Amino acid sequence: MKDKNTMENENVMANENIMKNKNIRKNKNSLGSVLYKIMSASKWMIFLTVLIITGTIATALFPPLVLERIVNSLTAQQQIPLYLALTYLGLLAISGLLESGQNVMITKFGQRVTHSLRSEMCAKLKRLPSAYFSQNEPGIITSRFVNDVDVVDSLFTNGIISMFADACKVISILVVIFYKSTGLGIIIILITPLLFAMTRLFQKRTLKAQLVNRVAVGKVNNHVPETIRNIRMIRTLFRQKYMEQKYDDYIEESYQAMDKSNLYDSIYSPIVIFISSCVIAVMMICAAMGGEIQQFFGITVGTAVAIIAYVSKVFEPLESIGMEIQNIQSAVAGVKRINEFLQEPEREETDSSIAKDIKKFTINTESNSCICFDHVGFSYDNDNIVLSDLRFTVESGESVTLVGRTGAGKSTIFRLLMGLYCPNEGRILVNGIDAAKIPDDQKRKLFGYVEQSFHMVSGTVAEQISLFDPSIGRNQVEAAARLVGLHESIMELTDGYDTPAEKISFSQGQLQLLSIARAVVAAPKILLLDEITANLDSDTERRILDALDRATQGRTVLSISHRFHEHTQNQRTIQIVNPSRGI
Template sequence: MPHSDGHRYRDWVLFKRVLVHLKPYSSLVALAILLLLAVSVLNLAGPYLTKVVIDDHIKAGDLKGLDVIAAVYLSVLVFSFIFQFCQTYLMQVIGQKVMFDLRSKVFAHLHKMSFSYFDRNPIGRMITRVVNDVEVLNEMLTSGLILVFSDLFTLFGIFCVMFYLDWRLTLVVCIVFPFLATATRMYRVRARDALRRNRIHVSELNSYLEENISGVDTVQCFNRETKNYKKFSSINGERLKEDLRTVKYNAFYMPSIDFFSSLAIAMVFWYGGGRFVQDEIQLGILVAFIQYLQKFFEPIRDLAEKFNIIQTAMASSERIFELLDTPEQIPESVPSKNDFKLQGAVEFKNVWFSYKEERFILKGLSFYLEAGESLAIVGATGSGKSTIINALCEFYDIAKGDILFDGRSIKEINKYDLRKQIALVQQDVFLFSGSILENIRLGNPQMGQDEIESISQTVNSHNFISNLPLKYEQKLNQGEISSGQRQLLSFARALVAEPKILVLDEATSNVDLETERQIQQGIKEMTRGRTSIIIAHRLSTLMHVDKVLVLRNGEVLEFGKRKELLQQKGIFYQL
């Protein structure tokens, strides 16, 4: 997801797509709009009531009429408060619901992306999409979009009332409108660019912050604190620059509204006052006109503030919809089957694979495993060992060739069904927040605790778990258990998933020699009856495998049964 250039989506397209997410709550939105219109109408009543009081009751000395107008005015205030409370509450509820829907949609879409997508996009940038950008859209829905309609309706209503009261005075006021429109257009163009750039810098800040926090041990180990601080300050400074641009434009635009407002009122005093002196206009109309004029410029000032919200939201929505419009690199075209099972036979047929176009990591790779056989993959760093696993689990799509499971092409198998049949134990084990039991049950939530404890004993993780204060209910936080213990938990987690194919990718690299001796028998139990693929540098881990595949630069140097390769005294024998 590269940085948006800001011209991929037109504003009206973004606006339409945002409105689509309001459709499930259309009845609530309609009610909120009705309440807004009611509040706007009630707000128009105040100056008109002032006009009636002055011209019809104060001049005539009608005290009873004053009592009636006071009661009406109080009623207007009470109903305006009630309607405004209901409208505000409704819009907050709608905004929260839409924000929930959008975040869920973005989260679900991210999990459909292949590994290549995450290779190209920093985690901090994706966090910005799910958290910050969605929050900005919520602010637009609750404080911007609907209230803009209210302001526009108020402006139209005030203009109509002023025109009804005195059309000549209204035309005089209209002289300032072209100047106000020009200032607004200049502000809109410049503020939009500054706000868009600001969102880009927010994303860069989050990405760099996440990177530095995740790698804080490396930062401190290599004394990078000062250099990284300077780089962070540079990114932060770019954001500050755009913030100051926005402040400068606001500092110009807001006083200009006040200037034109004062100019319009001055023109009313000049022209309207002259007509009042000549008895061509009533005092109540003149007072009401000035009050309406003051109210007229309030929505314009609000529109400027809401414009900032809407423009920021447009920039955020560009980025959200850019993510949602990113297609799956490996789209799911095969329907899932509840009863899908594998026997475990695996065949690579002339497989070519590259992370980047034409830079192939695997080059015409072919090998075959019977169901239940075990395979050791050996080779130098960068030879393509882990890439085989990525292709096997369909984390990436292969460029050429095919991978067969029980004689069926990987393209004919639902990728989620396939992954349910494969358990992967990696060198770097990731454990989720939660209890040890929840982490072990990750691939099979229905398995009972007795069975889980039995499997844990098989891989020698039960002993250290039993020594924890809460045993299997112990909550996990970083640093509470050692790397070796995390590895043992990953063994248990793999077996609990009851896979037909087991993959161990440098799975004993974080285990000391003593612990490795303890789990050698466990690995033997893990691989029994399952097709197993083991990547390891420690030859002791490969003592019981059936076949060996020797790789160099993505090509097969040797492949065959372990004992036969040793007898041939070739490359594997020399290892």
């Protein structure tokens, strides 16, 4: 048998390996690292996209040059060669095809980013501690997966990549304009600071409006499911008008923010069009004047036609850049929220890659204790203490009932025991192992949890029991149903165990039996019962208790009761007192 020092050293080494693996996962949790991984896996798509964008920009430069030669031939009363007309039409067709291809590639790349990002966020979701879900409303979390990821898609499809392509197009056109007319090139350079200052103003105003809209959308997404979930209480207390008014307020807040954003967008486009018209007018007036100014702006008729085409091509992408800036600013709010989500602290857990370290924890064979709360202190918000210096043990095979007033912390004890939360002080051991470090894939074989009410999932009756666990076969599902006395009721359904859950019409007592079957199907060693007969009539309660008598055989049982008299002679009772309430 190992001595005490060897056991302690093994436990310390295992803890260090667990924390090392945890820190590696945490360092990778950022939006930048996720995007880098996506881009590394999409090198060929990025290369092809850049190639098509380059071809689009190049082919867009040639049609005005060909048009210049055609117009000059007409003004010189020369016959236009057929190949020149065909070249002009061909370049326009090729330019249109490449631009369509550019849009397709940008869209496909954005879709890949969106899919990969949502996958990473889903993987992150299961690594978050329970405290995150209690501190953040479901609608807020849903908004990050739906709205915020959608704006990240816009960041690529209608933002960064499109703006890069438009910027390259503007630069290449400016080079040609300088070559054709130095004066016009200087004019465009002079108005660039004006356009830049105006763009920055619109950026700031748009970002502020988008941030307000993001917050309002999150409130709306949370308000709707909250109202539906509590609709019975709302109707009972006649609070429908209040909930409607709150919903209207959130919608109005979102609409006002979107109106501001749309206002800036609607103003920006006319300003750009007006400036482009003024530049063309100045160029034509200066070119028609005599002396040195005419030489500075002097151009042929064909060149004038080409330059007018180029000027419109300059301001067209500039106008698009203004819209793309709005998309980028809108995405910035979503990017910040997603990055905050990915950087949320993760719960201490072990996965398959470090499960071997868990095995190094040595079970204390000197005691028969199965569960040990050793000077445990806990608070959800660091202000209101829920548990303080809690000490108790549960022997293997023992049945223990936790009793106490509402809010005393009985359900919190279950959450701590299953590793959903970590204690602020002390430690919780299950067979000598820290409860928070038990691998997730082992927890169902260790704990069976029966709640006050049954939570149905989308699937068949069999899947309500197995919860889609591939290690649980049909024989185990039926054995669990027989154990709780529900097999005959299930077989009376249209498709038996394969009946879709939404088509069953079980009573509350039958649903509670289904919950017990779900808890025991994996043959757990410890059964946790959370006030499961509180809302049942006496006959149904007796049926549930009979099923529990069969389900608890050979297991360690820890149950919760609000009433002091609800325990049998074979059960030990532990009274839980909330130190912050003094009860």
